[in-house]
Amino acid sequence: MKKKVLLIIPAHNEEASIEKTISSIKNYDYVIINDGSTDKTEQILKDNNFSHVNLSFNLGIGGAVQTGYKYALENNYDIAVQFDADGQHDADSIETLIQPIVNGETNFTIGSRFIKKNSTNFKSSFLRRIGIRLISNVIFIFSRTRIYDTTSGFRAADRDVITYFAEHYPKEYPEPVSDYELIKLGFKVTEIPVKMHEREAGKSSIHTWKSAYYVINVLLSLFVIKLRRIKK
Amino acid sequence: MTTLQIEMATAAAILLIIIIASIVRSRLSIRNSIAWLLLPIAFIVIAIFPGPLQSFANWLGFEQLSNFIFLVIIALLILICFFLTVSNSKQQDQITKLNQEISILKHRKDK
Structure with a gap:
């Protein structure tokens, strides 16, 4: 049976790149979550008749992505893929990313920049790599599972994970925190090497001078999840 | 009664009136008002009868009430x-x- 796949595309002020990103997607259903954009994003979505949901006000990346998971659950999708609006993610890699879920080998896949060096032309700043490494180590210590690209936002979830995320999704620093949370809950999480582009437009939500603050917050969040009693 | 006691009792009474007025005008829900009502009432009692609290404070080791x-x-x-x-x-x-x-x-x- 063919699996129903939905791309969740959170967009906050992405007027410069959204059209190009959507035109790169073929053969997949998608929903754009317009997260309270103050530029022309909403107009562009309307004019082009792109499938989208408008949040009443800005929720941040966690709240926006969770809206997508709620949408996926409500519309009975089997697989949901988180896909960035800024052109950083490669539409041709979606097939690779969802294959292990289609085959029933895993619950959740993470598109990784690091797992195989030659599979990527992505360069990350030195500080950022150190931060990601540190987060990766803490997740390993807590869960005995190695995730290399803990901040990757290119991820795919099966029906069980969609159901869980629709109710429980971290508001802040959602990627590394939810990676660990899924592992702790006993979901199978698999990292898949994918290509990633330099972002076409827009800024990363992680700025250099905020990196240290980001890492400290993520570590604290991981620690809280470690202490928390959670169940599926 | 000392001046200080009268001042404290008066201030607490004004606070109590503000709180009751807010509840009456539905600006403060009754459910959330209990703590706010008890506070000025306690202040008024303390202002009028400081004796027992004075002894309690001294017993705890405070020199000044x-x-x-x-x-x-x-x-x-x-x-x-x-x-x-x-x-x-x-x-x-x-x-x-x-x-x-x-x-x-x-x-x-x-x-």
């Missing part, structure tokens, strides 16, 4: 602040959920 009162009030304020932050966090979660559900509903309606 005023120091003890300051400490208790600051502790209360910190507690109130903390619980306000807790309730604020809960409301943020609830508002987020509403925002998400409304946006999905609107999308479904427009289709």
Whole structure:
């Protein structure tokens, strides 16, 4: 049976790149979550008749992505893929990313920049790599599972994970925190090497001078999840 | 009664009136008003009968009743602040959920 796949595309002020990103997607259903954009994003979505949901006000990346998971659950999708609006993610890699879920080998896949060096032309700043490494180590210590690209936002979830995320999704620093949370809950999480582009437009939500603050917050969040009693 | 006692009782009485007026005008829910009502009532009682509290403060090792009162009030304020932050966090979660559900509903309606 063919699996129903939905791309969740959170967009906050992405007027410069959204059209190009959507035109790169073929053969997949998608929903754009317009997260309270103050530029022309909403107009562009309307004019082009792109499938989208408008949040009443800005929720941040966690709240926006969770809206997508709620949408996926409500519309009975089997697989949901988180896909960035800024052109950083490669539409041709979606097939690779969802294959292990289609085959029933895993619950959740993470598109990784690091797992195989030659599979990527992505360069990350030195500080950022150190931060990601540190987060990766803490997740390993807590869960005995190695995730290399803990901040990757290119991820795919099966029906069980969609159901869980629709109710429980971290508001802040959602990627590394939810990676660990899924592992702790006993979901199978698999990292898949994918290509990633330099972002076409827009800024990363992680700025250099905020990196240290980001890492400290993520570590604290991981620690809280470690202490928390959670169940599926 | 000393001047200080009269001042404290008067201030507490004004606070009590403000709180009751707020409840009457439905600006403060009755459920959340109990702590706020007890506070000025306690102040008035203390202002009129400081004796027992004085002995209690001395027994705890405070030389001045005023120091003890300051400490208790600051502790209360910190507690109130903390619980306000807790309730604020809960409301943020609830508002987020509403925002998400409304946006999905609107999308479904427009289709």
